Amino acid sequence: MYSKLQKAGGLTALCLMMFIVTLDTTITNIALPNITSYFSTTLDTSNWISTIYVLLLSVFMIPMAKVADQIGRKKVILVGLILFGAGSLACGMANSIGMLIAMRAIQGLSGAIITPIIVPLSVNLFGRERANQIVGIIGAFAAIAAAAGPPIGGLLIHLWSWHEIFFINVPVVIVTLILTIFCFHESYDMTISKSIDYAGIILLSIGLFLITFVLLKGYDFGWLSLRILLMSVGAVLALWLFVYLDLRRKEPLVEFKLFRDRTFLSSTLLYFTCGFTVVMSSVVFNFFLENVRGFSPLHAGNIIMISSIMVIIALPMGSQLGQKLNYRWVNVIGTILMAMGGLVLTQITYAMSNFTMIVDMAIIGLGFGLTSLSLVSAVQYIPIEKAGIASGMINAARQLGTCLGIALLVGILNNNVDNAKSAIKAEAYQHIRVTQVSSSVRHALDKNVENHTRQNSAAIRAAAKDRYRIPVPADSSNLKQVYEGEQKLVLGNVKIANSVNQLYAGTKRIRLVNKSARQLMIGTRDLAAKQKLMGEAVALEAQKHELQTLQNQINRSKHTELTLAFTKTFWIAFLFLTLMCPVAFWTDKWHKSE
Template identity: 30%
Template sequence: MNKLKGVLPVLLLGNLLCMMDVSIMTIVLPEIQSAFGESLTELSWALNVYTIIFATLIIPFGRLAERFGQNKFVFAGLVVFGTGSLLTGMAPNLTWMLIARTIQSVGAAAIIPTSMVIGLDLSSMANRNRVVAALAGVQGLAVALGPTIGGIVAQYFGWRWVFFINVPLVVLDLLVFGFVLPLRHEKTTHVKIDWLGAALSMIMLFSLSLGLIKGNDWGWQSPVILSLFALAFISFLLFLFWERHTKVPMVDLQLFRSRNFNGSSLALVLCNFFLGGMAVLLPTFLTRVHGTSELKAALLMTPYSVTVMITVILTSLVIKRINNKVIVAVGFLLMGVSYLLLSTVPMGSNYHQLILADVLLGLGYGLVAATANILAVADFHGSRLTSSQSVANVLRQVGMVLAIAVFTTLLTSNVTQAKRNTLADAQTQVSRLANVTTAQKNTLTRKLRRKLNPNSTTVTATAATVTSPTVTISAATRQQKATMAYRQAIQQLATVKQVSPSLIPQVTKQQIHHTITLAVNRKITQKVQQLNQELANLVHTVRQALKHHLNHAFLNVFGSLSWLPFAALLIVPVFKFRRED
């Protein structure tokens, strides 16, 4: 136990950094987009590549760690992750960043599952639940902390330090690592590697993750996406067939004979799905729809992170005293209430309801995740313990990938409808403009259609890009209108006096020219001001309408899925009534 006290902080820090980088980019994507001049669609690969590679490598890396030494494997993973972080922060373009993020994800896949096994091997059965809760809890905490830390760091030091900050922390972890965990003469297990099973699992997870993440961009019914899903399904069937017949399977299918493991698997997918939905939508919602700063958005999400940390600690302490099913059920109920609150957040600057929803989601996630992670390893030892952790980590990533796919798909549909509704309202408003010519109305309508293009699903600063056009009249035009009015006035005076215009005294002509010029300019200025005010009012109305529609576009995503946490209660009976120690 004394040795574990020295090892656990090292493992916790590594897990925190790796999982934080799953979500830390969400808050700084607009800044990176400006720096690289890339579209958000292309830049999203910097997020996707980390998640996909991470999920793909977890299972085979869990086995390789047993063969080459778990301590060495985690140490090497920290080196690789730190190198990837440094390279990502130095990235001059998107290609460099994608390669660097891939390196990061390889290191993370080496650290996460093996850290859990190391911690469990060093703990007694009495302390096992606390170790699992601490490591698994810090992973959920890290995903939630990602946007918060990213927003604070980017606000004061720039987006590159979102990645540079990992480097000194990794170096610190490496320096302590050698003192608390042996790297020489480490115990290894000469297990045979199921290379075919590893290949099939990697193909399955890669194709499934890629299909889910890019389905919305490439089209859910496109040949590429359908092929990816077909490949994932076929490789999954082949993986199951092979694992049942090989002597040294990559994943021991006997794991799924445990009710606790099955219940935990479903619970981990779902609770990370609900966590991912918040992490995916809220940063963009707050910064691009409500116009808050990255720092304020980060602070508004902080209550969730704090609540997760506290809840995970408390759950690990009381799990033996309270029925496990009750803890899981209460957790899902709290997440359901949180989603209902998120679906009705008011548009004003009062974010009390959002903070309350944060806290409830943190409570719910902490209860479910801590319990599920403890029960996932409750019935296993040895190689099955390693397998259970690898599968559990994969399922956490599957939950996050599903969140990205489902939430972005629903949001895309909602944003498209929001723009259509706003454009329809705007066209009605344009048609009612009293002091605008038909040509000007047509020009204004074309500009609005370009700004509110329903075929574009980007939300970044959408409302702010709808700017008010300004009508101006040039000096030459003013002079031309004044001259025409002057000539008409001279002709009318000549007609009244029944004389030729040339016989009107020059002094009289100068007085008339001065008076007419002032009057014409005054009338033009008044009309321009009236017209610009009318246009400004129109644009203000359009921007408010767009903000209103986009607000509902985001919140309706939470509303449309608010039933799911309550439906998740159906998995509670899968767990055993009480875990057997």
């Protein structure tokens, strides 16, 4: 009875660990606009909230796996959980953007401590026979968390504020700490020495930090900038020196010989692809929903949430098929479905219906869920004592896949959006040139296109009310005939007024007639003035219609160009996912005896 409770509590703890660490890789993306506004900072600065977490998670996962194998996995993961809980609490209470970024760094470091130890703890608790099944369950929670970040974040922001996306971790960490203390025994990798390779850890950390930073910030600083070039050279040198020295050590920090197993190598590449796919669906597509379609975080999250639901459906189904048949076909189908989802995203339009987007998220979620089982296929043939370092390597691969996705997709997207903005401005200027508005309105429009501010928008409204030099309605305007009719009435009234003036001048000696003529003259003048005002009102109304037409043209151009920027980005994602499809064939053996 105690053994069953211990295993149930242990599995719960492992799933919760994987869930909160993975959730925090995507949950912050949907909150960045709110955080940027809250701290009155720029999006470039607030982007470091996501960047620093993924950066440190990628860099320290492999070294922490090795350290845990050497000094004890249970004590190390307890330290990691305490740090993660404290970092989450501090993030929610941060009173400056700098403090928030610093505490996210603590979260990233502690996440790197926790993640690689989850698999060896599960093997130690449940045994090798059930390890694949348990790792599959834990992997399911990781996949669900990665896909569920945006919808959960959107809901928390809608109900409360961005602070809750961090506070939610604290009670989970407390429960997980209690379960870990009572459900797990201490374990080590008894095949390695207890000496810690500090030089190797430093070289590997520096190399991974530099290469990850280059991937994440290459577009921001410029790929050919001195900073990026120096970091790239530094990354290559640090990693080369690390590999050179590590291959000559009796106790290497990274077990490169694990890559001799083609199932481990192929599955690691697919798990890398899963990290890439998260960026495509939960980051880039979320940008489209919020920044182009104007959806609220909750609305955008609800659409992306469909992928999370499909992950929940796909994982147990894929796990059963993998155990009974072969994980190869599960991974093949999953990768193909992810590529198909990427292909559908290349066809997005501004007017795409919610139903179409939901179907696409379902395809991606189903594929993502199945492909996430590459975590299981990666470790199923690995020696039990190497489960810790193997877990660190494959989980680090997923984080590096996320880094590549951010660098490649977000970088290309930003470049495409910049080009789209230039095209939108050029088209706006062309439309303004042929629009029939007054010179003052045209000048205000030009200024607003160059720099869209509330002040410039107010200047357009003020200029549109000015009656000085109002243009004649365009030939295509419905008010053209009304305006011309008014002008004819004005001309006719002018003739009448001239005749009345002559009558008035000729009847000065006849007092009674002269008085009537004077009243008629005043009446015709008033009528002429009102007719002139009526003509101006018609011209102003025509100008208003012209401005509305112009606004519609600019909006259509904006929607078309920005959507095109996203479709071009999704084509890159589709090509990458398509290239990874053949790799899935080697994620399992044809016969288990191979």
